Amino acid sequence: MGTLQAAFLCFILLRTWVFAADYEVWKTASATYTKEKDGSIITEGACGYGDLHMFTYGKYSAGLSSILFNKGSTCGACYELRCVDHILWCLQGSPSIILTATDFCPPNYGLSSEYGGWCNFPKQHFEMSEAAFGEIAEKKADIVPVQYRRVKCERSGGLRFTMSGSSHFYEVLISNVGLDGEVLAVKVKGSKTGWIPMTRNWGQNWQSNVYLKGQPLSFEVTTSSGRTLTSYNVAPAGWLFGQTFEGKQFK
Secondary structure, three states: OOHHHHHHHHHHHHHHHHHHHHHHOOEEEEEEEEOOOOOOOOOOOOOOOOOOOOOOOOOOEEEEOHHHHHHHOOOOOEEEEEEOOOOOOEOOOOOEEEEEEEEEOOOOOOOOOOOOOOOOOOOOEEEEEHHHHOOOEOOOOOOEEEEEEEEOEOOOOOOEEEEEEOOOOEEEEEEOOOEOOOEEEEEEEOOOOOOEEOEEEEOOEEEEOOOOOOOOEEEEEEEOOOOEEEEEEEEOOOOOOOOEEEOOOOO
16 A cells, blocks of 8 residues: 555544534534525525525524635535523523524634634634524524534435536535535546545645546546545536536445
8 A cells, every 4th residue: 555545544444533522512502693584594595505495504604714614625514513501592401503604704813712713723614594593593693502423414405516617527415414414535537537536725626637527437536534435427428507416325
């Protein structure tokens, strides 16, 4: 085994250990909500998912502060949240909800991290939809203390691959990822190529500069716990930008 392969294997094992620990431990953070007409977050967001209702995330979407967002690598991850330690604002029994990371909550260093600058580094903060917030706390609250932990994502159907790009580069948005939710690495293979590693452009948009037009495409997706799933010939030879295709799902 080469040095680079060994280093990558060690990295995957470390990520797996950290990821497993995140499942078990409740951590402290804070939460606010953003107001939308229908109570949901439907804007595209920093993960690039577009209309979140189309990707089944809908009102159970959240913007994460920078320490949680981690430059977009946690896009698609699932978190269980519950309001705690506030008798006035937390709903009785501290019910919990499951949220998907779909956006970035930017810092505002012009305001104190205790009031208004809730997403300032290194604060751990979730910006939720009004509808989801109302399931754990009173909407009268500006901000509430919460506990959160990583949980496995339950998705209906397979991984979704949405094609985009131009004559100079090719890009795919990967969504509806089950179990881990977040994607660590992606490879693409055309009928005339071997497996080509893709690079993260932004959010869950992955890019390659190799010309792949006119070729059926297969994808190999690796998630944060080291699981790898290969979907062969997901896109037919005549695929077009703007189309979405469905592959296998993590189980």
